[in-house]
Amino acid sequence: MRAAFRRGDWFEGPGPVRASAVRELLLAGAAAEAERLLRLRLRGVTITGTLDLAETVVAGTLRLHDCRLEQAPCLDGASLGALELQGCELPGVSAAGLTTGWKCEISGCHVTGPIDLYSASIGGSLHLENSRLTGRGERRGEAALQLLCATVGGDIQAGTGLCVDGCTDLRDTSVRGTVVLKRARLINPDGKALNAKRLHVGGDLNCRGGLVAEGTVDLRDAQVGGGVLFEAASITSGSGPAVWAHGMTVGAEFNCCDGFTAHGRVSISSVTVRSRICFQDAVVDVPPGKPAITCCRSTASEFALAPREAIRGTVDLSHTRLTLLRGVPDAWPEATRLEGVVYDSLLPRLPAAQRLPLLAKDPEGFTPQPYEQLAAVYRLHGHDADARTVLLAQQRHRRTTLAWPGRVWSGIQDLTVGYGYRPLRAVWWLCAIMLSGILVFTRWPPQAIEPGKSPQFQAAIYTFDLVLPLVDFGQEAAFRPRGGLQWAAVVLVCLGWLLATTAAAGANRMLRRS
Structure with a gap:
């Protein structure tokens, strides 16, 4: 083994090797042959005793391939050029504070105790592929693989074949790669x-x-x-x-x-x-x-x-800031929190009616912000009709949270002008009310208050006088309905005021939003 070490060759042998002999060779610094690096390479040997290199400085590398170590090596605070364990069997590795100038490799190994690399400093990469770690640590609450507070100058290759029975602890570790x-x-x-x-x-x-x-x-x-x-x-x-x-x-x-x-x-x-x-x-x-x-x-x-x-x-997703929110509404779960979410775009592009069910899935109940946000995005991309559809749905959902008087008034606003987002409804309601009044008063005209002095009765103008608040064409003051016609006039006046009030409320809502 000493001769192989001097030449930088592999030493292979079925017999056991004392850990103290390995330590002696590494620390003696025996001169290698010219132009060869200082390195100890063992293959297929059994190392008896504890390989104790704690607090030592080894200028070269230690490579153990297909070896069996009876005791866990102690490398706490050691400094090596590189450490390479491949295909080895060992009861653990204690290497807290280990420093390597190059790589640290524990690959293809079966380790029945913890690997402790606490606060290690590895100049190159750390390789752990194809290793099986079947033991758990006991000191300091150690994990099976302890890499706490370590520094790795390259990559940590701990993928293919690595199996860790216990916690893998990488807390507060810095990996450059x-x-x-x-x-x-x-x-x-x-x-x-x-x-x-x-x-x-x-x-x-x-x-x-x-x-x-x-x-x-x-x-x-x-x-x-x-x-x-x-x-x-x-x-x-x-x-x-x-x-x-x-x-x-x-x-x-x-x-x-x-x-x-x-x-x-x-x-x-x-x-x-x-x-x-x-x-x-x-x-x-x-x-x-x-x-x-x-x-x-x-x-x-x-x-x-x-x-x-x-x-x-x-x-x-509450109170999250996104540029793009992507997803088909049907793919979202039945309970979704979107309160406070802000986004600039939605994909795929869908009409508002297909996205509205998602906004009603908040398990906490109605919240206005998701509707406002969706409407703002539609408006930003030039889809004003979709924006109005969303805001109308917002008011309808809000109605379910009100006391019964508020629900009644809210329902009237929805029916008449769609909360201001369907203004043409007011025109159609006005036309329907006017037509009804004209038909009634054409068939049963009211009596003049002062016969001979009153202007000629016009059913359309008289209906306008009743239906439109603050408008006076002189017909209402000149004619007085009696009996059932009086109730018809009262209904028209009330409908006119109701339509005007709801239209004003809707217009005010629209102006505030603008």
């Missing part, structure tokens, strides 16, 4: 499968392509310079949310689409997403009436909702 978790299995059904609070990632958080997480994926207050990608991922939570990302900042898209499945709520309130938040072709499975997607007080360029299966729970 991308975090790849696609096709990984993170199993912690009683808690958090991935705890990445305050994680900082320069590139993407790539969980697409078959990530399976049993437990909560916690991304609260994380910052991702690229996208958060959950396409085709499957996340099943216990009692908490499936995805928990309050306060997150994302430089590109937040994609929970294209086969994404969550058994539990997706809670992403107070997030800032530079591109879109997408739930197209997704499944969010929660019991009826429970929160399914919560995206309150957030900011995004686009929010798209077109799930693969109908969402039985509640979608809450």
Whole structure:
């Protein structure tokens, strides 16, 4: 082994190797042959005892391939050029405060205890592919994979084949590159499968392509310079949310689409997403009436909702600021909170009548702002008729919240002038009232008050005098109906005042809005 180390060659042998001998070689700094790097490479050996390199400085690299370690190596505070464990079996790795000038690789390994990389500083990438971690930590509440407060100068490649039985803890860790978790299995059904609070990632958080997480994926207050990608991922939570990302900042898209499945709520309130938040072709499975997607007080360029299966729970977008809101109304769940949502455009382009049912799905009851916002968008894009349809629906919905006198008066305004949004109704009502009066008074003209002095009776002008308030053509004062005609005149006067009052109220509402 010493000779192979000096030459920089692989040492292979079926016999055991003492951990103390490995330590001695690494720390002795034996001179390598000319132009060769200082490196110890072992393949297929069993290392007995504890490999203790705590607080040591090793200028070269340590590479162990297909080795078996009887005890968990202790690398706490150690400094190595690189650490490479491939296809090894070991009862854990204790490497808190480890520093590597290049990469750290623990791939294809079976680890029956925790991997502790607390506060590690890795100059290059961290590789964890195809490893099985079947143990849970006990010290400091450690997870099965502890990467708390670490710094990674490259990527974290923890995707294909990685299986972690326990929590994967990336809290307060800074990764200059991308975090790849696609096709990984993170199993912690009683808690958090991935705890990445305050994680900082320069590139993407790539969980697409078959990530399976049993437990909560916690991304609260994380910052991702690229996208958060959950396409085709499957996340099943216990009692908490499936995805928990309050306060997150994302430089590109937040994609929970294209086969994404969550058994539990997706809670992403107070997030800032530079591109879109997408739930197209997704499944969010929660019991009826429970929160399914919560995206309150957030900011995004686009929010798209077109799930693969109908969402039985509640979608809450209250007080969110969007540029584009995308989704067919039929795809939205029966309970949707849109209070305070502000957006500039809607896709697909649909008439107002098809979007109105969505506004009536708020489980808290009537709120005016969603109607005002939808009408404003239609008006902004030149669809004034659709805007009036929305505002008319708003008043009708509001009517259901009033006491019975208010409901009566509101219903009269709707019937006569459509709350001011259907002004032609007033014209048709006026024509109908006038025609009725003319027919009645032509058939049964009233008597003159002063025969011989009164002007010639004109049924149309007399009806105008009765129906139009504040208008006097002299006919009403000159003729006095009697008997049943008197009641007909009273009805016409009342109808005239009622029509004028409702028209004035509608006009006032329109002028205030303008």
